[in-house]
Amino acid sequence: MRVQLFVTCLNDAVFPKVGLATARVLEAVGCRVEFDERQVCCGQMHLNSGDEASGRDLAVRMAEVFAEAEAVVSPSGSCVAMARHFWPKLAGDTGRIAAQKTFELSEFLTHRLAQGLGRGWTPEFAGRVAWHSSCHGRRGLGLLDQPKALLRQVRGLELLEIESEDQCCGFGGTFSVKNPDVSLAMMDDKLDALEATGAEWITGTDSSCLMHLAGGLSRRGSRLKTIHLAEILAGGAD
């Protein structure tokens, strides 16, 4: 299967490792990965910040790029939720067509493995890893156990879970800079819970939440580090 990698603007600019890891995982389960350089941003940041016109413009551009693909896979639950729920509204038929074939990485992998594809794929990662559930993947795409089930297949990995998994970490896009006080209060509670697991790593489906948590961990001087799900599934950090 030919898969178009929807890397997301944030991964492109700041976390290229996550994009490369995603491509490696997809290849490991038998996909041919392509990257259309016309892609930039899904439009979510602008839409959620009140600039609907710019959000629409960016969404239309992305939908046009991906409407031609066989399948589109992204290492971001949030950007895929944007595509699925808002592109049809913002970009009409093209948006609908693109949205229908756009999947978040763990969602796509779960589906592919269930079909018996990617049998030779045996990820390894040594370490204690705490799971962070991102809201848009969780509530927008229904990603509950799927990513954790993938992590349980990783040899050497000890998966740690927190009771407040369904509570937002406080990132929320530009909410994090426009309402920093509440955002940080939410982050602190989340970090307390994650640190209490005794994990060495925090992983999740979204670089955005992880960037926020990593920023807080760094400020705390914590030894806990963040790593994207794709990096773990690709076999570990570089």
Add this chain to the structure above:
Amino acid sequence: MSGGGITPSDRFEKAVKLTLADGQMRANLRHATTTIRRKRQRAQDEVPDWQELRDRAARMKDDAHARLPELLIQLEERVQDAGGRVHWARDAAEAREIVAAIAAGYGLNRVVKVKSMTTDEIELNDFLASRGIAAVETDLAELICQLAGDRPSHILVPAIHRNRREIQELFRRTLGADLPTDNPAELAEAARLHLRRTFLAAEMAVSGANFAVAETGTVAVVESEGNGRMCLTLPRVLATVMGVEKVFPLWSDVELMLRLLPRSSTAERMNPYTSFWTGVRPGDGPQEFHLILLDNGRSRVLADPSTRETLRCIRCSACLNVCPVYERAGGHAYGSVYPGPIGAILTPQLLGMEHGEANSLPGASSLCGACLEVCPVKIDIPRILVELRAKAGVKPAESAGLKAAAWAMASPRRFEAAIRWARRGRGLAPLLPGPLSGWLQGRDLPEMPARSFREEWRRSR
């Protein structure tokens, strides 16, 4: 003072600095919302067809709102047929005048109150006080707020920001109660003794309404303590202030609401005290009944198809209890008697999106979606928050950054140039519009990598 109205005096991001600093309040809220969240989930899980019930309730509300004028006129006729009087209030000021005139008409200088969001919305208590009429709250939590001079901070649990010890101290001071401990039963008993005298002496009650039924002219109040029942049955005069969106066409419509509301709000299977009345009945209950139908911005909310489902709200407060922003900010930060996620969409719409303080409220959300998940009438609060952010418009300071980012992102080549620029300046500014200081307040920025993904991709393939 109690009540408090719906007009915030500060923008949320500013007001929240004060409330976040109140460690006691945050601890109280955290404890209370965590408990009620778990209970609500259990109450929902007991109902196998919960999701279908939500769909039906949403449709029922939408259908009623689509024929609101007709239903309200039918309600008016039925209430009048049953011996009640109906008043129409365009806004808070008209509604307050009507209630004050009713009390004055009977020569009364004191009314007892059933817990009511609508009368809090119109700041009735303060207005009555200015006319020499004392309004006495009889709901335990509203009484606590009134005695403490607090504003309510939660739709269902107005004193959620107070803990038992604080209430013990308050009752000692204001009621002269002999309270050796902060045992909840003893606190409630102290309030009961105080209120019992009040009920027996009351000649007029003021209430809100949870529902009204157009076909029968029936009005309903749903409450847990029985104080409402006292107010609705003992005094000679009853005035009910009801938002126009609360009417249903049929008596049978209420059944579904009575299944959804208690489980969503107090996590109870069945509501303890549900009072229905239809006009007046000679020799039994109030002998004068006034129904005040309040608009106060609701027609304007209904006029916008993209956001009108906001008015489906049945004030259960489930969205407050699951909201991570509400849990930390507390109700007072919203500056309105409608706090939390529902308040963040209802308040600015009632006031109009041009309201410079209220239009900050749709920003008071990380868009995590927990509110939609629990809403018994399926209001898509996250979607409406986004719609309202667009209607509120972008502040000039943020607009420049967003426009610059949109310009850069509209072209892969420009985007790549922006990334290079950010790398050289060791700054994410063009990729993270908005005040960077907000980020740095409690977080470090990630290191920029040597190459972007697309550069890596080109090298490796």
